[in-house]
Amino acid sequence: MGGATLTKETGPREVFCGLTSIVWLHRRMPDAFFLVVGSRTCAHLIQSAAGVMIFAEPRFGTAILEEKDLAGLADTHDELGRVVTNLLERRPEIRTLFLVGSCPSEVIKIDLARVAEKLNEQLKGNVRVLNYSGSGIETTFTQGEDGALKALVPFMPDNQVDQLLLVGTLANAVEDRLIKLFNRMGINNVASFPPRQSTDLPPVGPRTKVLLTQPYLTETARVLKDRGAEILHAPFPLGVQGSYDWMKAAAKAFNIEQSLFDSVLDPIVLRAEKALKPYKELLTGKKLFLLPESQLEIPLARFLNRECGMQIIEIGTPYLNREMMEAELQLLPENSVLVEGQHVEKQLDRVRQQQPDLVVCGMGLANPLEAEGISTKWSIELVFSPIHGIDQASDLAELFARPLNRKNILSKKLLTHA
Ligand code: SF4
Numbered sequence: 001m002g003g004a005t006l007t008k009e010t011g012p013r014e015v016f017c018g019l020t021s022i023v024w025l026h027r028r029m030p031d032a033f034f035l036v037v038g039s040r041t042c043a044h045l046i047q048s049a050a051g052v053m054i055f056a057e058p059r060f061g062t063a064i065l066e067e068k069d070l071a072g073l074a075d076t077h078d079e080l081g082r083v084v085t086n087l088l089e090r091r092p093e094i095r096t097l098f099l100v101g102s103c104p105s106e107v108i109k110i111d112l113a114r115v116a117e118k119l120n121e122q123l124k125g126n127v128r129v130l131n132y133s134g135s136g137i138e139t140t141f142t143q144g145e146d147g148a149l150k151a152l153v154p155f156m157p158d159n160q161v162d163q164l165l166l167v168g169t170l171a172n173a174v175e176d177r178l179i180k181l182f183n184r185m186g187i188n189n190v191a192s193f194p195p196r197q198s199t200d201l202p203p204v205g206p207r208t209k210v211l212l213t214q215p216y217l218t219e220t221a222r223v224l225k226d227r228g229a230e231i232l233h234a235p236f237p238l239g240v241q242g243s244y245d246w247m248k249a250a251a252k253a254f255n256i257e258q259s260l261f262d263s264v265l266d267p268i269v270l271r272a273e274k275a276l277k278p279y280k281e282l283l284t285g286k287k288l289f290l291l292p293e294s295q296l297e298i299p300l301a302r303f304l305n306r307e308c309g310m311q312i313i314e315i316g317t318p319y320l321n322r323e324m325m326e327a328e329l330q331l332l333p334e335n336s337v338l339v340e341g342q343h344v345e346k347q348l349d350r351v352r353q354q355q356p357d358l359v360v361c362g363m364g365l366a367n368p369l370e371a372e373g374i375s376t377k378w379s380i381e382l383v384f385s386p387i388h389g390i391d392q393a394s395d396l397a398e399l400f401a402r403p404l405n406r407k408n409i410l411s412k413k414l415l416t417h418a
Helices: 018-028 042-050 069-088 114-123 143-155 172-185 217-224 237-254 258-283 297-306 322-330 346-354 363-371 380-384 388-416
Strands: 005-009 033-036 060-064 098-101 128-133 163-167 191-193 210-211 287-290 311-317 335-340 358-363 373-377
Touching: 005 358, 005 363, 018 033, 018 143, 018 380, 042 060, 042 322, 060 069, 069 098, 069 114, 098 114, 098 143, 098 217, 114 128, 114 335, 128 143, 143 217, 163 172, 163 217, 172 191, 172 237, 172 258, 210 237, 237 258, 237 297, 237 380, 258 388, 287 297, 287 346, 297 311, 297 322, 297 388, 311 346, 346 363, 358 388, 363 373, 373 380, 373 388
Parallel strands: 005 335, 033 060, 033 098, 098 128, 163 191, 163 210, 287 311, 287 358, 311 335, 358 373
Antiparallel strands: none
């Protein structure tokens, strides 16, 4: 496992639930609708998480269920069917409807798969109804995407031709850029999953090679493997080195000549390293503590240590899939402290003891830590920002330099006013 030591920790957790991923998934697939079957708390969460981008016609909503006993359950199934029918009458442009489960006990009692099955019979293929869980008991916030993608995999058509499949939501501009680079190397059949339209699902088959763009897609990778696809193992495309190695894995799988690969990437690498330099100067030697939330923590720690010179105190991750993380773990510094799971109180004690320069954490923990004088970076910001690929390495570093710069400016102002 590289040079890292792993500890498992259990206890109170402070993470967003899987419902949160609806916020980026509904932007990716504008013909899909996400209907959360949940409580008022779920409705508040999804509204406030998505509140920054109110659309005239939102593509998510919450069917709020009140407490029901088991005897009232049949009514609940019918009630949900009625909500969906009304919604689809009002919104004929919806092509895929995700029923998203949550954690209140009245929701757990509902068989959402059965409700989806009945609706699919009724809708006769005009709209596809799928279900997955975004419950906070089972998922952390990025795992919602894993659940949604896993639900789509059975509907991907079969194919028997060589294909590179990029799996995981990327910003459209970043995705276009990466596909262009692969094309320039001679890898021409490149598809993305999730697609930009939910009905435009890419095919999959035994000659499909999968490059995961995100580290939290364990279940999706598993079902793609069941469809015959090969998962390419590589670091994730964060930073210059991670993105280079990630593209190299595809080039190797498609037998691309090293000289062609170099001719495409060398100028981009040089430019990216130059752009990274000022951030490296600011970040070198700074102490970083990553609390578990997004599962991006290990690739981020690798990037911030190797390419920005940061000193990593602790890397928290909600789950560790060793197989998928193998290439990343090999690149961590010797004696890295890796903690899987969370006991938030104990973790915060360690943060206070170590006094890091920067903590990557959830929004709920950021304010209290800032109040104690510790700079923070919200992990949720990293899933909304275009951070993948060699060209984006300096933007990624800038996200971490920003809170440190802000602190410097504020302390200078305080000194001048003292
Ligand atoms: S799914 Fe659970 S954790 Fe998430 S908002 Fe609803 S009640 Fe809260």
